[in-house]
Amino acid sequence: MTAGTQFDFIHRFVPPLPGGPKETLLLLHGTGGDEDDLIPLAGELLPGAALISPRGRALENGMPRFFRRLAEGVFDLDDLKVQTDALAQFVSTVSRKHGLEDNKIIALGYSNGANIAASLLLMHPALLSRAILFRPMVPFRPERSPNLNDMPVLLAAARHDQIVRPEQTAELSKILTTAGACVSIHWHPGGHELGADDVAAAQEWLSR
Numbered sequence: 297m298t299a300g301t302q303f304d305f306i307h308r309f310v311p312p313l314p315g316g317p318k319e320t321l322l323l324l325h326g327t328g329g330d331e332d333d334l335i336p337l338a339g340e341l342l343p344g345a346a347l348i349s350p351r352g353r354a355l356e357n358g359m360p361r362f363f364r365r366l367a368e369g370v371f372d373l374d375d376l377k378v379q380t381d382a383l384a385q386f387v388s389t390v391s392r393k394h395g396l397e398d399n400k401i402i403a404l405g406y407s408n409g410a411n412i413a414a415s416l417l418l419m420h421p422a423l424l425s426r427a428i429l430f431r432p433m434v435p436f437r438p439e440r441s442p443n444l445n446d447m448p449v450l451l452a453a454a455r456h457d458q459i460v461r462p463e464q465t466a467e468l469s470k471i472l473t474t475a476g477a478c479v480s481i482h483w484h485p486g487g488h489e490l491g492a493d494d495v496a497a498a499q500e501w502l503s504r
């Protein structure tokens with residue numbers, strides 16, 4: 297297999313607007329979503345930024361995901377690691393191809409996309425400059441803590457999430473904080489779906 301196919305993802309690339317932010321948003325959709333899902337949200341959060349929006353390559357009953365799972369909340373850790381490496385390579389390749397290698401990269405992930413974004417933070421800490429994780433879980437427990445070097449990370453959790461338990465949010469926060477990240481947590485009053493308060497919290501956090 298050549299590097300071209302091994303690291304390829306179906307994706308959308310949206311070039312930055314002239315004078316736009318020098319940051320690229322990496323958009324990572326939830327299970328059953330695709331590369332179009334988070335484009336409108338990205339436009340609300342960081343207008344004019346370049347967007348790299350891949351489609352997850354693990355199909356579950358036809359639904360795209362970023363890595364395989366064995367059951368709800370039980371991840372195939374071997375696949376997670378392979379897919380995380382492939383995604384990191386893909387993002388670097390696309391950034392270079394479009395002359396954006398000097399841009400800082402902000403991950404914006406929802407649910408399964410937030411889980412692979414957290415995995416990117418733990419396995420490729422130098423790839424990202426910030427991360428917004430909507431409804432993340434603990435992707436895996438790292439044997440050695442990476443160095444996240446004061447990286448700002450927003451966890452947007454939900455008080456009545458049917459899928460993510462509050463202990464998982466607390467554990468992820470601890471893993472990231474131990475790695476040196478500056479973690480902020482927003483608590484949405486509802487369930488797994490995003491609310492307007494999540495968007496407002498992300499906007500406020502990005503403007504800091």
Ligand code: MLT
Pocket residue numbers: 326327365368369407408409411459
């Ligand atoms: C999902 O349905 O996407 C889960 O909540 C998260 C995951 O499986 O990664």
